Amino acid sequence: MFGRWVDSPRLNAWVGDPGASYRYSGNTFEPYPWTPTLLALRERAEQACGTRFNSVLANLYRHGGEYTGFHADDERELGPEPIIGSISLGAQRTFRFRAKQGGDTVAVELTHGSLLRMGEGTQRLYKHDLPVRKRVTTPRLNLTFRYIHPL
Ligand SMILES: O=C(O)CCC(=O)C(=O)O
Ligand SMILES: [Mn+2]
Numbered sequence: 259m260f261g262r263w264v265d266s267p268r269l270n271a272w273v274g275d276p277g278a279s280y281r282y283s284g285n286t287f288e289p290y291p292w293t294p295t296l297l298a299l300r301e302r303a304e305q306a307c308g309t310r311f312n313s314v315l316a317n318l319y320r321h322g323g324e325y326t327g328f329h330a331d332d333e334r335e336l337g338p339e340p341i342i343g344s345i346s347l348g349a350q351r352t353f354r355f356r357a358k359q360g361g362d363t364v365a366v367e368l369t370h371g372s373l374l375r376m377g378e379g380t381q382r383l384y385k386h387d388l389p390v391r392k393r394v395t396t397p398r399l400n401l402t403f404r405y406i407h408p409l
Contacts, residue, residue, distance in 0.1 A: 268324045274313025278406040280335055289313055296401070303343035303403045307375045311343065311403035319351065322394025328356060328387040331376075337407050340381050344374040349398040351391060355384045368400075 272280065273296055274289035281287075292300070300311055317326070331342060346368040353374065356363045368374060376386075388400075 268326065269318040269320070271316045272313065273316065274406065277408065278313040280313075280333065280406060281409075299345060299401060300403060303345060303373060303401075306373055307341055307343040307403075309341045309343075309405065311405055313404050313406050315402045315404065317400040317402070319349075319388070319398045319400070321397065322349070322351075322391035325390045326386075326388040328354075328385040330358070330381045330385050331402075331404070332381045335406050335409050336381070336404060338382075339378040340376075340404065341378065342376040342381075343403040344368075344376065345401040345403075346370065346372050346374070347399040347401075349394050349396040351388055351394065351398050353386060353388055355380075355386050357384055359383075 272287050272289045273292060275292075276289070279286050279288050296314060300314065304311055319325070331340060347370060350367055350369050352365050353368045354363050354365045366374070380386075
């Protein structure tokens with residue numbers, strides 16, 4: 259990151275249609291191809307969210323010490339009002355929203371097999387995070403389905 263090696267607080271992989279690449283910190287990442295399981299989950303997520311997805315970012319949190327800091331998924335290639343479908347598998351973890359303007363943090367528990375739909379306005383108005391939970395000793399896999407627009 260920024261020309262230096264840093265420890266990642268989680269493992270991730272980018273999967274999607276050919277050309278659904280994303281730019282991050284000056285690099286362009288090409289997606290790995292879909293697997294049959296991920297394609298089936300994409301279809302379920304598309305039906306439940308009422309939109310199309312052409313990529314998925316898979317995040318693996320090996321234990322409760324791994325986390326995602328507060329951020330919004332508001333990169334330009336996601337378009338002005340991204341809809342993101344987020345499937346959780348494995349350990350239950352807390353997910354939090356905080357308005358960019360400040361104010362209270364709202365927490366939801368993401369249970370095994372759940373789908374979280376982040377709709378219009380969510381990335382524009384809020385940041386989200388997945389905090390450290392020291393008591394959690396088992397892994398969690400998260401699949402965030404997205405639609406990447408070619409820039
Ligand atoms: O693990 C999660 O539930 C969220 C991951 C996330 O926010 C992201 O990949 O952008
Ligand atoms: Mn995110």
